[in-house]
Amino acid sequence: MPPRKKNPNGAGSIWQRKDGRYEARVYVPQPDGTRKRKTVYGSTWEECDTKRQELVRRDRLSIPTPTRSAKLSEWLPYWLAEFVKPERKKTTYAKYETHVRRYLIPLLGGKRLESLGVPDVRRMLASVAAQASPATAKESHRVLRSALTAACREELISRNVVQLVPAPRVQPRELNPWSLDETLTFLEASRTDPLYAAFVLAITLGLRRGEVLGLRWRDIDLEHRTLTVRNQVQRVQKELYEDNTKNRRARSIPLPAMCIAPLRWQRLRQREQQVLAGEGWQHSGHVFTTRTGRPVEPRNISRSFERISAAAGLPRIRLHDARHGCATLLFAAGVPARVVMEILGHSQIAVTMNVYTHVSDSTRREAMGHIDRLLKRRKHPG
Template identity: 75%
Template sequence: MPRKKNPNGAGSIWRRKDGRYEARVYVPQPDGTRKRKTVYGATWEECDEKRQELVSRDRKGLPTPTRSNKLAEWLPYWLEEFIRPQRKKTTYAKYETHVRRYLIPHLGTKRLESLSVPDVRRFVVAVTREASAATAKESHRVLRTALAAACREELISRNVATLVPAPRVEVREMKTWTANQTVAFLEAARPDPLYTAFVLAVALGLRRGEILGLRWSDIDFDARTLTVRNQLQRVQKELYADSTKNRRTRVIPLPLMCIAPLRWRRIQQAAQRAAAGARWEEADYVFTSRTGRPIEPRNLSRSFERVAAGASLPRIRLHDARHGCATFLFAAGVAPRVVMEILGHSQIAVTMNVYTHISEETRREAINNMDRVLKRSRPAR
């Protein structure tokens, strides 16, 4: 009885001159094209089982490469199909940089299935020597993530990057200002047009993008609250509004030291709007240029550093003011969970391990407490 012909797209099977059976099926490739893949079997049933597996993967939309892709082929595909649709633009830009500058130059000629543990180890050493341990650690993480996606797509059976430890990075000593230095900075910043932005950075620990993405509709003067729901970011040549880092909205009570600067900023902006006239671009942002355009993130950092240098203060980054805010909150006895909510962290471990720094005054006070305890406990002679 003759076997039934397979439907279109299901491939075909025939017997070879050497007695084995051969089947060919058009299957999708990781780059979106379709190519013909050949499988063999000692019997018709064995060959048909392999054919059905290919057809099943095709119907599920799973790519089946006719040959193992090189990393130079897989990594750009992974960026476009996996990272760009699902992750933030900042994440895509960071991953793309590591792929372009380090992964493809060092590992691009390697095929997914042939990439070995020694290959990854040599890559980590090379990038560490070429750039830094921190860069090598980040490139290793990008490679590990890309290979994990290849495993889920069943293109490879194991992720060799997980078998190679990332380089150890020395923790950068965090620098923050003392309370007196912070007050001195705010006094020096009063004449600056971005004074209100600096107050929010110091008092609320807002991220740079959150400060610049703040709109007047996010501020409730009657309830004295500020809602953080957006951030302004520049990625390559694009300045755009995005959700917060962890995609969460948070409401922060406004301390009195923020109310007057915000009201002053609103008056200042109204004067700028009147002076600009038809050139004004209305966007409801709190911090704008003289024509209503959003402030460039780098310009805010430059202004912060310029004011600090003019006040002869130790040089720190604008983001370090966020660390200082967390330290001041803890010194004031604020509960860790509350500090976490104010700063907008997704995990309390980040708040406790990264964003709190014990000042010299706090350490000295702790030791003085020990003096008082031991002195009180000292037995009489």
């Protein structure tokens, strides 16, 4: 037996058991932030010391080492609090938390990280698809995969079993944006609405709902006809808050001439409201506000959009679908895809090409007309 070696404080100790094996115990951090004692064994002193040194190394690097494999009901809330909440947007955290609370913990919470298998994940996805929809199951798949990827990085598990299970296939939602005539009908019908200028910006520039409501007057230069998108207004649960854009980048967009008059009208109207509100006015600097200067609720602009659309007898679409329509009009006008991508604020051109363009029947007919003219240039022998 080698001579007993004294380890520094916190590095644990090694001793020989009655059965001849060697045992070491070291206090290590747990995923929940506490510290517990971890025991390792070895048939020789050297083998046991190697395991002990690995525990000490992980401790010094603040890497959690569970004394037992954590259950998903323990790991998922910890992952949300320590990994998602500090790094991701509030909307992302709220969406992930919903999937963890509604589906992942009820269906998989009793499973331990190391024992979670492919069949467990498949059953979970089938259950979520039955309870909600395949699209919801696909999102749960993504949330669980992200959570287990973090567990792999923390060296709590050796593999991510979710990566072995394909995500459910989801049929893309059929998009039917308004035609040009329908778009003009809506703009005419909304002309007297307090949010008319907001609708003009959403339709002509393809701004997201939150981006429209996040605009401040300092972001708009009417003289040089430019608009800069820097922020967005969002509501998550009971909190109305301002955040940066979806891809965290500001973008500057030239203003079409048809946007100038509505924005000037909006500024005059807001000044009148400020006078009426007096000391009750809140100086937020936003372009679109309530009668007391507060930011507009995102849901309220959607309600107004739907109400005006219905009254005008237009096909029912979401306000966000006006963004699809903007992309379609830009493409139909011959605007290059890269420029459309910058206007809409996408991080990848594939999103612009695959999701936000809708080819109308007239556009398809025009394209085939080009083919017809090209092929008729040479007369075929009779």
